[in-house]
Amino acid sequence: MHNINHSERLPYEKLAVLGFDREKADSLPQEVKEKLAFGEVTPLLQVSISARNGDLITLPLKLQLVSDRYGNPALMAYPVRVVFEKERSPVLRLSEQEAERLNKGEVIQKAVEVNGEKTQQYLQLDPETKSVIHRRVTDVQLEQKLKDMEKVNDIELGMQQKQQVREGKPIELNVGGEKVSVGVDLKELQGFKVIQGDLKEWERQQKLCYDEQHSEFLGLVMTDKNRWEYQQVVDKQSQERALKLGNQKEKHSQGLKL
Numbered sequence: 001m002h003n004i005n006h007s008e009r010l011p012y013e014k015l016a017v018l019g020f021d022r023e024k025a026d027s028l029p030q031e032v033k034e035k036l037a038f039g040e041v042t043p044l045l046q047v048s049i050s051a052r053n054g055d056l057i058t059l060p061l062k063l064q065l066v067s068d069r070y071g072n073p074a075l076m077a078y079p080v081r082v083v084f085e086k087e088r089s090p091v092l093r094l095s096e097q098e099a100e101r102l103n104k105g106e107v108i109q110k111a112v113e114v115n116g117e118k119t120q121q122y123l124q125l126d127p128e129t130k131s132v133i134h135r136r137v138t139d140v141q142l143e144q145k146l147k148d149m150e151k152v153n154d155i156e157l158g159m160q161q162k163q164q165v166r167e168g169k170p171i172e173l174n175v176g177g178e179k180v181s182v183g184v185d186l187k188e189l190q191g192f193k194v195i196q197g198d199l200k201e202w203e204r205q206q207k208l209c210y211d212e213q214h215s216e217f218l219g220l221v222m223t224d225k226n227r228w229e230y231q232q233v234v235d236k237q238s239q240e241r242a243l244k245l246g247n248q249k250e251k252h253s254q255g256l257k258l
Helices: 012-017 022-026 030-037 096-103 142-153 159-166 199-214 236-249
Strands: 045-050 056-067 073-079 108-114 117-126 131-136 171-175 178-184 192-196 218-222 228-232
Touching (some): 012 022, 012 073, 073 131, 096 108, 096 117, 142 159, 142 192, 159 171, 171 199, 178 199, 192 199
Antiparallel strands (some): 045 056, 056 073, 108 117, 117 131, 171 178, 218 228
């Protein structure tokens, strides 16, 4: 599975499985529709799924529009889990060391085989859902970003620095007498981030970003006002429901394929 651009239309049939009729899907905030269109991971969304026994299960999850090896669209759903378990990722075949690195917030690069297609992927753990976000290395277009950075800032990155970034590790540069940190971040639109500051500042901002999202576990909910609003959507009970649903219906390592 890899990222695709379906900007011409939303995957209405697949969204309907999650309780989104066409009107509700069209009313999704622009930021959500844009992320879906470009194959990005959405913010948390409160969705309703019909269980086999007929019950309606409401839970928060994140969505990502991907394509299979034949180019057919598929919708990946990342339900909230209490903890990250590498055993839930048979496709990724994570080693203990790789799982530990992901848990620490690192980005790793790994060859992954899905549906007979083996590609180099960047892997990063989403701190909210405890699911692994992934993107093909070629989709990030990192080489071009590094060249553009060198040209614009009139600097030359060393071979070791370039290799570190390719591996998913952030690096610290001196640009015009100021420290700048760059690295892969799959939560960003382009999968790549540049910040003003050293590596300590990079780490601080990564934790700050997570804390801002995690402190309230905010997600988008369709309110009685018939519009999407950010509200607190995750509590212990909903986490347990999400974990239970994931155990019942998960078919791939990263989430639910619809």
